[in-house]
Amino acid sequence: MKKLKVELGTCSYEIRVGTGLLARIGLWLKGRDFSGKAVIITDTIVEGLYAEVLERGLANAGFDVTILEVPPGEEQKSLETAGRLYDDLTEAYAERTTPVLALGGGVIGDLAGFVAATYMRGVPLIQVPTTLLAQVDSSIGGKTAVDHGQLKNIIGVFYQPKMVVADIDTLKTLPEIELANGLAEVIKTAAIRNKSFFNFLDINMNKALQYHPSVLETVVLETARIKAEIVEKDEKEVGLRGILNYGHTIGHAIEAVSDYELKHGQAVAIGMMAAAKISSRMEILDEVDIVKLERIIEKAGLPTEMPDMDKEAVWQAMQHDKKVAQDRIRFVLLRSIGNAFISDEIDPALVEEVLVGWG
Ligand SMILES: NC(=O)c1ccc[n+]([C@@H]2O[C@H](COP(=O)([O-])OP(=O)(O)OC[C@H]3O[C@@H](n4cnc5c(N)ncnc54)[C@H](O)[C@@H]3O)[C@@H](O)[C@H]2O)c1
Ligand SMILES: [Zn+2]
Numbered sequence: 001m002k003k004l005k006v007e008l009g010t011c012s013y014e015i016r017v018g019t020g021l022l023a024r025i026g027l028w029l030k031g032r033d034f035s036g037k038a039v040i041i042t043d044t045i046v047e048g049l050y051a052e053v054l055e056r057g058l059a060n061a062g063f064d065v066t067i068l069e070v071p072p073g074e075e076q077k078s079l080e081t082a083g084r085l086y087d088d089l090t091e092a093y094a095e096r097t098t099p100v101l102a103l104g105g106g107v108i109g110d111l112a113g114f115v116a117a118t119y120m121r122g123v124p125l126i127q128v129p130t131t132l133l134a135q136v137d138s139s140i141g142g143k144t145a146v147d148h149g150q151l152k153n154i155i156g157v158f159y160q161p162k163m164v165v166a167d168i169d170t171l172k173t174l175p176e177i178e179l180a181n182g183l184a185e186v187i188k189t190a191a192i193r194n195k196s197f198f199n200f201l202d203i204n205m206n207k208a209l210q211y212h213p214s215v216l217e218t219v220v221l222e223t224a225r226i227k228a229e230i231v232e233k234d235e236k237e238v239g240l241r242g243i244l245n246y247g248h249t250i251g252h253a254i255e256a257v258s259d260y261e262l263k264h265g266q267a268v269a270i271g272m273m274a275a276a277k278i279s280s281r282m283e284i285l286d287e288v289d290i291v292k293l294e295r296i297i298e299k300a301g302l303p304t305e306m307p308d309m310d311k312e313a314v315w316q317a318m319q320h321d322k323k324v325a326q327d328r329i330r331f332v333l334l335r336s337i338g339n340a341f342i343s344d345e346i347d348p349a350l351v352e353e354v355l356v357g358w359g
Contacts, residue, residue, distance in 0.1 A: 002221050006140065006228045008235060011160040015140065015228065017221045019213055021167040022053045025101070025128065026061030028163070034124060035097040038063040039089065041112035042103040043072040046130050049173055054103060054128065066092040070111070074260075077111050077146045079155065085115045099124040099162070105131035105178075106138035110153070113144030117159030127164040131174060132182025132216075133265070135166040136189065136223035141231040141241075158236060166224070168216050176301070177263060179209065183300040184247075184265030188272060189223045191293060192246045193230070195338030197222045198296070205299040243340045246332040247272030250355065253317035257309055269302035277354050278346065279333045289337045306359040315355050319348075 001018030016028075029038070038058050042051055047069050058065045068088045070076045094100075100123055102112035109127055116125035127139035145156025171179065183205075190198035200218065201208070207215040227244065234241040251271030255262055276293050279285035294304045318329075329346040 002217070004221065004225055004228055006160075007232050008160060011142075013161055013163055015164040015166065015224050017135075017166045017168065017217060017224065019167065019169045019217070021165050022050060022128070022170070023057040025054060025126070025165055026057035026059070026063060028165075029058070029063070029099055029126070030061040032124075032162075033097060034099045035095045036062065036064055037092070037094060037098045038065050038101065039092060039094055039098060040065065040067045040101045040103050041085065041108060041115065042067065042069055043076070043105075043108055044069050045072045046104040046108070050103060050130060050170055054101065058101075066094075068092075070108075072107070074107055074147070077107055077153075079146055079148065081111060082115050082118075082146055085112075086119055089115070089119055094119070094123065096120050096123060099126055101126045101128050102139075102161075103128045103130065104134070105129070106134045109134050109138045110143070110145050110156070113142075113159060113161070114146050114156055117144050117157045122159065125159065125161040127161045129164065129166055130170040131178055132171055132220070133178070133185055134182075135171075135220045136182060137185045137227065139164045139166070140224055140227045142235070164224075166220050168213055168220060171216055172211055176209075179211075180301045181263045181265030183208065184268045184272075184297075184302055186219055186223045187293075187296055187300060187302075188246050188268060189226045189244070191272065191334060191337055192243045192332070192340035193226045193338060194222070195336075197226070198292075198337050202292070202296050202299070205296065209301065239342075242330075242342050243332050246334070246340055247275055249318060249329075249331060250274040250314070253314045254307075254309070256317050257313045258307070262307065266303055269297045269300075269304065270306060272297065273304050274306075274354060274358070275331060275333060277358070278331065278351060279335075281350060281354060282333075285334050285336065289334065292337055293334075306355075311356045311358065315352050318351070318355075 004015040100116040129135040129139040142160040145153035148154045247268040251268040255267035331346045
């Protein structure tokens with residue numbers, strides 16, 4: 001097992017990455033200032049796979065465990081489901097010191113995180129991410145939220161967990177498309193910040209796709225390390241943390257126009273290529289690096305070309321995005337692999353040209 005620390009003063013916490021960890025969480029929580037109760041919030045798919053081993057470990061450590069389940073899917077990230085969970089927590093007599101364990105993907109992490117942050121003004125949250133995306137991205141950094149109406153993540157709060165436990169074993173049951181979805185964020189994180197990790201991915205992508213445990217452990221650990229470093233420097237996203245949005249401005253628009261037929265990671269992959277093309281047109285990024293980026297995205301089984309969709313609609317959707325100011329667009333661009341920066345000075349005409357003229 002490897003440990004990382006996210007240094008945030010009194011809100012600092014550890015990320016533990018390795019195999020066989022679910023069964024050990026109970027022991028790690030024992031002896032902290034927690035109540036004798038523990039609550040696991042999970043979805044029905046993950047419940048069937050991993051709740052028992054986590055529950056047994058907690059029970060062996062002396063916790064009286066309650067499991068709360070919600071159906072899988074983004075629709076559950078709602079105030080309505082949060083409301084139901086508050087009822088269940090009250091019914092289980094959860095107290096201020098009762099740890100809530102978010103066992104699942106990003107949906108559960110965001111939802112259970114939001115519930116833990118707000119129930120009784122905050123109860124201890126333990127993130128136990130079981131998708132690659134959740135292990136490398138959503139469980140780290142303290143963003144919790146639910147959706148409202150058509151708006152994603154619009155109601156939420158920054159709330160840091162007490163611990164993040166990424167058990168690589170859980171990835172074995174993850175469908176291939178979900179693995180690729182997480183790999184898009186992994187590639188993004190390497191591309192914005194760490195060239196040698198990018199090269200490691202280039203060499204080991206096939207092994208990652210074959211669920212090779214030691215490769216996946218390195219993938220999760222290194223991506224988590226980079227995200228943690230960025231969050232430490234800018235917890236509330238007033239500056240640097242924005243570079244994690246690389247590929248996301250166009251990516252979100254593509255995702256929305258596809259009516260969420262495209263997965264987030266697929267849309268982000270196309271968004272990363274689009275942003276690279278913009279950097280290249282501005283003569284900031286070398287052609288060699290664009291080719292490297294394209295190759296690694298392809299290796300992960302993700303798209304590198306604009307799908308057959310209404311590009312004008314993508315452009316319109318982007319203009320509704322909050323990152324688009326009146327006559328300049330805010331964009332994360334690469335100077336080179338491993339080196340990203342935020343520019344507020346992108347000419348919208350160039351973005352439109354790259355986007356509409358693509359493919
Ligand atoms: N808080 C943040 O900083 C942040 C960052 C990125 C994304 N997110 C959020 O994360 C969410 C997406 O997360 P996701 O991609 O993990 O999706 P998800 O939580 O919907 O999980 C995807 C599917 O995989 C299943 N699953 C989970 N673990 C499994 C396992 N080990 N084996 C088999 N199946 C498993 C789930 O039941 C679900 O059906 C979005 O709501 C997004 O807004 C949040
Ligand atoms: Zn993302």
